[in-house]
Structures are given as C-alpha cells and as structure tokens.
Amino acid sequence: MINKSIKKVAVLGSGVMGSRIACHFANIGVSVLLLDIAPTELSPDEQAKGLTLESRQVRNRIVSQSLETALKTNPSPIYSKQYVQRITTGNFTDNMADIAHVDWIIEVVVERLDIKRQIFTQIEQYRKPGTLVSSNTSGIPMHLMIEGRSEDFKKHFCGTHFFNPPRYLRLLEIIPSRETEPAIIEFLMHYGDKFLGKTTVLCKDTPAFIGNRIGVYSMLAVTHLVKKLDLTLEEVDKYTGPAMGHPKSATFRTSDVVGLDTMVNVAKGLYENVPEDEARDIFVLPSYIDNMAERKWLGEKTKQGFYKKVKDEKGNSEILVLDLGTMSYRKQEKIKSVTLEETKKIDDLAKRMKVYEQGNDKAAELFRAMHYPLFEYVSKRIPEISEEFYRIDDAMRAGFGWELGPFQVWDALGVEETLEKIKQEEKRIPGQTGEVASWVLEMLQSGHKSFYKVENGKRLFYDIQSKDYKEIPGIADFINLDDLRKTKTLWKNSGVSIIDLGDGILNAEIHTKMNTIGGDVIQGINKAIDMAEKEYKGLVIGNDGANFSAGANIGMIFMMAVEQDYDELNMAVKLFQNTAMRLRYSNIPVVVAPFNLTLGGGCEFAMHADFVQLHAETYMGLVEFGVGVxxxxxxxxxxxxxxxxxxxxxxxxxxxxxxxxxxxxxAKVSTSGIEAYELGYLQQGKFAITMNRSRLLADAKAKALGLAEAGYTAPIPxxxxxxxxxxxxxxxxxxxxxxxxxxxxxxxxxxxxxxxxxxxxxxxxxxxxxxxxxxxxxxxxxxxxxxxxxxxxxxxxxxxxxxxxxxxx
Known part of the structure; x- marks a missing residue:
C-alpha cells in the first residue's frame, strides 16, 4: 500500500452530494476546497445591491448557497459548527488552479459523461502528478470517463461512490478501471474504512456497481409483487421493515424519501445497460409507478408519493396512503399478522428469519416471494459484479441498512434446505427460474453447507476460487462479539455477558431491551469488575447492538415508586451510584465504548470510566428531566x-x-461524538473517537490494554x-x-x-x-x-x- 496522507481534498461540484461529502471530510479534520460553476447572470438581489458578475460573492454564489443549504439540513452533515471553517469555497473559473495543492480531487458534478469529461480536462491542466482523482458517479463506467486522459491520471483514477447522506450511510464503493494502480485501490479501501468510517466495498466496473444493482432489484421486485399478492402499501411496509431486519422506512416510504424520479431514472438506466441480465425485465416499472411519475407524485420533494401528509378536521397531521386500485389517497389500515407477532418474540434476527419464512399468512408469503428470487439473483451476479459474494452482503448492510445481507439470510434459512423451495416458489418476478448459480451447487456437493462459518473466533467465507473457507479480508482489525460468544463467554446473566477479548481484557456486553440498565446489568458490571481485578488487565464495556444504552430501566423505578417501596428504591439507586464509582476507582482500567443512543445511566457510565472510546455517531445525554427526575x-x-x-x-x-x-x-443530547465533548459529557484527554463502528471494540480493547501496560494506577476519590x-x-x-x-x-x-x-x-x-x-x-x-x-x-x-x-x- 502506498504511503500517503490526505491533508487537503478538492470537491468539484457542490450539489446535494458534493456539499455533504465536503462536510464529511471536514468532520475528520481534512481541509476542503469546494468548487462549483460561477453564475452567468445576476440575481435580482445582487442587482439591487449594485453587484456585478465580477464581484466575488456573486462568482461564489452557487457554491456558497449549496453549502449553506447543506448546513441547514437535519440531520446535520457536520459534527460541529466550528468544523465549517475547514471548508474553503470557490468556483471553477477562478480557483481551479488551487487543486495543484490538494492530495485528492473528488468530482461530484451532474451525472453526464460529457460534463465530467470537461471537468477532467480542466483537472489535467492543474493537477500535480500523483494526486488522487475519483468520481462520485453512481453508474457511469470508469473506462468511458478516462478516455483521452494522461497515463498518470489513469493510474490514480477510480470511482468512489458515496451513498447519501455521506455522513450517515456507511457504504463507500471503490470502483477501479483497468488502468488504476492496485496500490491506489488498496490505499482507498483502507482510508475509507479507517478514516472516513465507511464499509469500503470493492466493485467491478459494471452498471450500478453492487449496492444499487442489488438494492434496486430487491426494491423493484416488491413493486411487482404488491399487486400480484393483493397487498396494500402499508402492509408491504409493515412486513418489509424492522421485523425483516430492514430500516423503518421499509420499501415505499424509502421510495418517498429518495424520490420516485430517482427510482425511475436508475431503473431505466439499469434496463438499458444490462442486456444480458436474465432478470432484466424487473427494471421495467409497473404501470402505477409510471402513472405516479406523470402526475409528479414523486415523494417528499413534491409533498406526496406513496404517502401524503394532510391535516384532519381537527387540524392534526395525518399520513394517508395511496390506494393502487383507485390511485387515490385513503386512511391507513391497522396491520395484523400472526407471523409478525411470532417474530416479535425472537431477538436473534437469524432465528427470526426462519420463523418468518415458515408462516402461513400474507407477511410470510411476501417474505418467500421476495427472498427466493433474490437468492437466485445474487448467486448469478457472481462473478459478474464481484468475485466474492460477501461484498454483496457488505454493500446491502452498509448502503441499504439491512441487518443481514442476502447470503446471510440464506444461511439463516439453510442453503441446502432452501433450494427445493426456490424451485417450487410460484414464478411471479421477471427472470425468476427457480435455479441458482452452479457455484452454489458445487459448494454444497463438496460438503460445505453454508456461505459463512466461525472457527476459533474468526468469521470465514466460502471462497469460490479455492473452493474452501477463507478469513474475510480486513476483519482481523475488528472484534465481533457474535464470533466470540460461543467459546469466550465466561459468565452470563439475563442482562450482561462477560466475554474474554484476549490479551487480558474482558468485555461486559449489555444485552437487555434497548440495553437499559436494571439490577441484572448492575450485577453483571460489578461481576466483570470483580473478575478483571482478580485475574485480568482491564475491562471494556461495549456491545454490538443497535444502541449502547437507552438509560436506566424506568419501568423498575416506576414499580418501586408506585408501591412506595422507597427503602428498596434507595438501595437500588445507591447500588447504581456505587457501580458508577467502581468504574472510576477500580484497580483496573475501565474503557466504555458508546455509540448511537447513550442516554441517562449509559451516559453516566461513560462519564465515570477511565476512558471513553466512542463512535463518531454517538448521541449522548442526561435526559432524566423528561421523566421528572x-x-x-x-x-x-x-x-x-x-x-x-x-x-x-x-x-x-x-x-x-x-x-x-x-x-x-x-436534557441536551449530543448530535455527534464531538458535540458530546462540547456539551461537557466528555473530558479533554479522556476520550477518543472511532470513525468506523466496526473498529470500536477493537480500539477500546487497545486503549484498555495500553492503560494497563503503562502502569495504570486507580485515581483517588x-x-x-x-x-x-x-x-x-x-x-x-x-x-x-x-x-x-x-x-x-x-x-x-x-x-x-x-x-x-x-x-x-x-x-x-x-x-x-x-x-x-x-x-x-x-x-x-x-x-x-x-x-x-x-x-x-x-x-x-x-x-x-x-x-x-x-x-x-
């Protein structure tokens, strides 16, 4: 890998993506030059002020307004308002020469090849040799973009496809051309992971790359199924949301957020550019979507799409849903499903998938009708879009918010057990044959029964080329508690598991609902400290859940208070306080690893730790006022x-x-890890931020080990x-x-x-x-x-x- 540091980047194009990519680089401490075109005519306001087209504020109006708009969006693209100072704005005419002083040039202009080529011609005039150049294209082939470019440009050029919004969506697709130097790709894969906090996925130069190719296929499959299965839109969104391990916005709400016009454009582009795809007709949109596009029912941007927000007769907001039969809006119906009720009882998503598949109602029918063709489709995209199937799972988790990728779901259902079901499933989706790719059959015939497996605490994937299992590249730097739980759990109760991370460091994993803190968690934390003080070097408190902790178990507090059992409540609060104090004054270093929601008692644990290794996206706060205490x-x-x-x-x-x-x-809650410091929840010198959530536990372990080996001494009360x-x-x-x-x-x-x-x-x-x-x-x-x-x-x-x-x- 090349030895290169990125101190300054130029982002060319300040639209929705460009301005937000610029903000994310500013988030990680990089100096950013953000450029866009200079206006060709004055606005009425500029005319009234007597400005001319030569006035600097006029020439930078487009880029300035774009950045200002980005900074006003919620959620914010920037960790802290002070970080905006790291962004310098300018325009292509006056400031393109300044790119000679940057380490990486990222083109984010409109998705038109001719315009991109014009920008690349300008870049060639000023770029110093060896400077990285990338395009944030979502689908234009790399080989077309580098036609006519110099050899040095070609060697240092590739696609870097950020997903929107760049701060929050973890997927970064890296797409080399045939001319890209391998060391450049290796560098960008590492840089995106460690410094930008992304799941970097290496893609082939194929239409829509990996994330959108599979994600759009899956989404459009549902648009074809909704009428064939006689489902309503709200039924589909109920069935394809969190119960299935997908985001709350599910299918049709996601379309409204992204914009129906975007879905139409991507689908048309895919249809035109994948003539050999056996399921190509999936990208021909159902007539009701064409109807909506004609009416400009595009989603949130036009105030109506599959859903429409209105005021009822009392003036309260209400969200109506589109009836596909009448193409008019109506009140939403309450959705009931026996299968969904069954899945609610199961926290383990992989086990939940099996229950979902085996149900007998509409929810289960949709699950099967979605997943069986999906398994067939993704198996046939290897090696077209990637040599390794795990990259598809990575892309779907990081780019589309799926908790399990398609191959992981297939594993959960049983690869071999599912084959006959795939064959027998009614063929409702274009291109669906019931036959999976031959490499899957070869894998099973050779005695390998799953796509993934865990051995000695390491996650392995089936490698098609060697026909054997290999460790997934890069994850040696991560700690995945799922991989350690079976063999390294030393103690467990209903709220906490104590897991040996190796090298003398223990981890206390909270695993209650929302990771709330009750008596079982307090017992577990104290037990972990006891064990660490006796035989280990240090303790980490961290988990792999959706949130670090939503705070104390207020249900328990409520029951004690209602029963006026104040002696018991006093003891419970005192035990909580004593546990927090033990985190600080125990004989071993304690490192807390917060991420996402870290509220109330979870925040108090962090405030008392010897060190806080937190994820950049940590929403920390003492919110007890909201419940009256x-x-x-x-x-x-x-x-x-x-x-x-x-x-x-x-x-x-x-x-x-x-x-x-x-x-x-x-009850102030931070909107980022750095704001948690600005609000006073963290102390200078006692915290560090991890950009990539997958690295958080490994970084926390390294910190605990470092403190121990530096001769840790407990502070004095x-x-x-x-x-x-x-x-x-x-x-x-x-x-x-x-x-x-x-x-x-x-x-x-x-x-x-x-x-x-x-x-x-x-x-x-x-x-x-x-x-x-x-x-x-x-x-x-x-x-x-x-x-x-x-x-x-x-x-x-x-x-x-x-x-x-x-x-x-």
Missing amino acids: IPGGGGSKEFALRASDEYKADQISQNVLKERFLTIGQ RNNIKVLGKQGLGIVYVGANSMKSGNYISEHDQKISEKLGWVLCGGDLSAPTEVSEQYLLDLERKAFLELTAERKTLERIQHMLTKGKALRN
Whole structure:
C-alpha cells in the first residue's frame, strides 16, 4: 500500500452530494476546497445591491448557497459548527488552479459523461502528478470517463461512490478501471474504512456497481409483487421493515424519501445497460409507478408519493396512503399478522428469519416471494459484479441498512434446505427460474453447507476460487462479539455477558431491551469488575447492538415508586451510584465504548470510566428531566465536580454553573461524538473517537490494554469539590422562577430544576465550600427519591413507558 496522507481534498461540484461529502471530510479534520460553476447572470438581489458578475460573492454564489443549504439540513452533515471553517469555497473559473495543492480531487458534478469529461480536462491542466482523482458517479463506467486522459491520471483514477447522506450511510464503493494502480485501490479501501468510517466495498466496473444493482432489484421486485399478492402499501411496509431486519422506512416510504424520479431514472438506466441480465425485465416499472411519475407524485420533494401528509378536521397531521386500485389517497389500515407477532418474540434476527419464512399468512408469503428470487439473483451476479459474494452482503448492510445481507439470510434459512423451495416458489418476478448459480451447487456437493462459518473466533467465507473457507479480508482489525460468544463467554446473566477479548481484557456486553440498565446489568458490571481485578488487565464495556444504552430501566423505578417501596428504591439507586464509582476507582482500567443512543445511566457510565472510546455517531445525554427526575447514577454529582474544576478566581463561577445546569435541565443530547465533548459529557484527554463502528471494540480493547501496560494506577476519590451553596442557589431559583413566570416551564419543571440546583450547589451552604463526592452522591440520591414520590413524576414515567415520549405536565 502506498504511503500517503490526505491533508487537503478538492470537491468539484457542490450539489446535494458534493456539499455533504465536503462536510464529511471536514468532520475528520481534512481541509476542503469546494468548487462549483460561477453564475452567468445576476440575481435580482445582487442587482439591487449594485453587484456585478465580477464581484466575488456573486462568482461564489452557487457554491456558497449549496453549502449553506447543506448546513441547514437535519440531520446535520457536520459534527460541529466550528468544523465549517475547514471548508474553503470557490468556483471553477477562478480557483481551479488551487487543486495543484490538494492530495485528492473528488468530482461530484451532474451525472453526464460529457460534463465530467470537461471537468477532467480542466483537472489535467492543474493537477500535480500523483494526486488522487475519483468520481462520485453512481453508474457511469470508469473506462468511458478516462478516455483521452494522461497515463498518470489513469493510474490514480477510480470511482468512489458515496451513498447519501455521506455522513450517515456507511457504504463507500471503490470502483477501479483497468488502468488504476492496485496500490491506489488498496490505499482507498483502507482510508475509507479507517478514516472516513465507511464499509469500503470493492466493485467491478459494471452498471450500478453492487449496492444499487442489488438494492434496486430487491426494491423493484416488491413493486411487482404488491399487486400480484393483493397487498396494500402499508402492509408491504409493515412486513418489509424492522421485523425483516430492514430500516423503518421499509420499501415505499424509502421510495418517498429518495424520490420516485430517482427510482425511475436508475431503473431505466439499469434496463438499458444490462442486456444480458436474465432478470432484466424487473427494471421495467409497473404501470402505477409510471402513472405516479406523470402526475409528479414523486415523494417528499413534491409533498406526496406513496404517502401524503394532510391535516384532519381537527387540524392534526395525518399520513394517508395511496390506494393502487383507485390511485387515490385513503386512511391507513391497522396491520395484523400472526407471523409478525411470532417474530416479535425472537431477538436473534437469524432465528427470526426462519420463523418468518415458515408462516402461513400474507407477511410470510411476501417474505418467500421476495427472498427466493433474490437468492437466485445474487448467486448469478457472481462473478459478474464481484468475485466474492460477501461484498454483496457488505454493500446491502452498509448502503441499504439491512441487518443481514442476502447470503446471510440464506444461511439463516439453510442453503441446502432452501433450494427445493426456490424451485417450487410460484414464478411471479421477471427472470425468476427457480435455479441458482452452479457455484452454489458445487459448494454444497463438496460438503460445505453454508456461505459463512466461525472457527476459533474468526468469521470465514466460502471462497469460490479455492473452493474452501477463507478469513474475510480486513476483519482481523475488528472484534465481533457474535464470533466470540460461543467459546469466550465466561459468565452470563439475563442482562450482561462477560466475554474474554484476549490479551487480558474482558468485555461486559449489555444485552437487555434497548440495553437499559436494571439490577441484572448492575450485577453483571460489578461481576466483570470483580473478575478483571482478580485475574485480568482491564475491562471494556461495549456491545454490538443497535444502541449502547437507552438509560436506566424506568419501568423498575416506576414499580418501586408506585408501591412506595422507597427503602428498596434507595438501595437500588445507591447500588447504581456505587457501580458508577467502581468504574472510576477500580484497580483496573475501565474503557466504555458508546455509540448511537447513550442516554441517562449509559451516559453516566461513560462519564465515570477511565476512558471513553466512542463512535463518531454517538448521541449522548442526561435526559432524566423528561421523566421528572434528575440524574441519579452519579451524573448530577459529576457535573458539580466538573464545574468545580472549571471555576477560576478571575471569572464568575455562576456562569460555569449555569452552563452545567442548563445541559441537564434542557436534557441536551449530543448530535455527534464531538458535540458530546462540547456539551461537557466528555473530558479533554479522556476520550477518543472511532470513525468506523466496526473498529470500536477493537480500539477500546487497545486503549484498555495500553492503560494497563503503562502502569495504570486507580485515581483517588475526590474530597475537594468546590460547591457554591447559597451563591449558586440564588441564580438557580431566580432563573427557574422567571422561566415559570414566562410560561416556558411548568410548575413541576421548576421543582425539578430547584432539586438539581440544590445538588449542583451542594445544598444551602452559607459560603462556597469544598465537599466530597460521597456528600454530593447522597444529596443526588435524596433529591432523586423525593422526586419519585411526586405524582407528576410518576405521570411522566408512565407516559414514557406507554407512549415512548416525554410528557410536560
């Protein structure tokens, strides 16, 4: 692999994709030059200001507006507002010469070969030899784009297909031409993985590459099946969503988000460019989609597509669904399915697939009608679109949000057991024959019964060329708990599994619903610390679930509070606090590895760890106000401690206190890992960000091992925490009262605010005083218990449990 660092990139084209790709490079610390065309005429506003076409702000208007639009989108393409400073804007006419100073040039202009070639001609004028060049095309062949280019350009050029939105979708397809130097591809595969946080998938230069070729096939198969199986749109979206391991937007909602015009264009492009595809006619759209396209019912961009948001007679928002029989919108029907009810009982997705397949209702019928042709189709795309089938699974998981790729689902159903079912399935989809590719039959005949298997904690795939199993390239740098669980689990209860990661490091894996923290989790964490202190070097707390932790088990708190069992509740809160303190003061280093939702108690665990190795996409916050309490697992104490460390003699301490107070009082949740630091949930020098979620546990293990081998010594509990007493309480009480008087908060919000202020200020001490952590923990626990005795707090907890959202009462 070449030894190259990327310090500056040029992104040519600032549309939806270009501006967001620029933001993502800024996210990882790279300097970005973002260019687009200069306008050819003035806008009315520019004319009114007396500007000319030579004015700089006019010449950069298109790129500036595009970037501004991107930064206003929700969710944001940028980790932190301050990172925008890493992006410099300009235009092709005045600033193209500046690309001589960049390490990588990414072309993201409109999907027209003639325009791309014009841009490449300009690039050739200014690009220094050895600079990487790539195109973000979603389908134009590489060999057509490099016609007429220099040898150095060809060697350093390939396709880099980001999926939209680039910050959030993990798939990055790397598409070399025949001229691309292999070392360049190796570099980009590694760089995309480690630095951009992507699942990099090596693709052949074939139409739509891998992700869209398979993803669009699967989506269009459903559009053909919906009428043949006499299904409604809401039935399809219910059946093809999370129960199947697919995103909540399922099939038709996804189309509305992406845009029906996009689906039409991709389908037409595929039909034209895959004449040898046996299932080519799948890309001929059903008549109802043509009808919708003619009416401009394109989805969210035109305010109606398969779904339409309206106001009912009471002024409440309601989402109607398109009836394909009448081509008019109607109210959605409630969907019931025996098969779906059965699948709800099974957390393991692979086992759930088997239950789904064997059902007897419409949901199961659609499952079979979708998957059997899909298995046939993907088997026949090898080696056309990829030499290795696992790349198809990687692309579908990372680009389309499937939890299991098609070959993984096939494994779950049983490869051999499914063959006869594939043959017998009614042929409803164009190109469906019931016959899979010969290499699958050869695999089975040679005694290999699955596409994947795990041996000695390593995941292997069946290699078609060698006719044997090989380790998937690159995953040696990852830790997959599924691969270790069978042989490396040392202890387990209903909430936690303790798994040996090797090299003297244990992992405590939380596996409750939403990874909430109750008595079983507290027991498991303490057991893991006991084991690590006795025989190991360190402990990681991390998991492979959808979220790190949604916080404490509020159902348990609610039951104790309703029964007024305050002694037991006091013990439970005290045990939670003690566990958080053990994370910090145990004799071994504890590294917490958060990602996605890290709320309440999950956030408190992270705040007390020796080190936090977190994923870039971590949404961390103390959100207890939403259920009528204050943070009770050490979070309130910890903010008082951190405020104390920030007080300076020449500054007003109350301002620091106010910021800490508002972070909890407004239940602020970070929108990225770096914002978790900006909000004060993380401390300088005690956290690091992992870009690729697949690397998170390995990075956390490496950090725990590093701390241990550096001679880890447990810190000493603090007894020098400065609290402001009445000096701080005055500000808290006045602020809460004024917010209540202005009707910004309720009376109960005011009460919670005053309880939080009481803890952060150390009570009504007559003067600023130094206190211990235990003193603050006792205040925190007392305030928490007093709030759980309030009727309005119980109403808030009950509302969260039943409705899944906060109640303001």
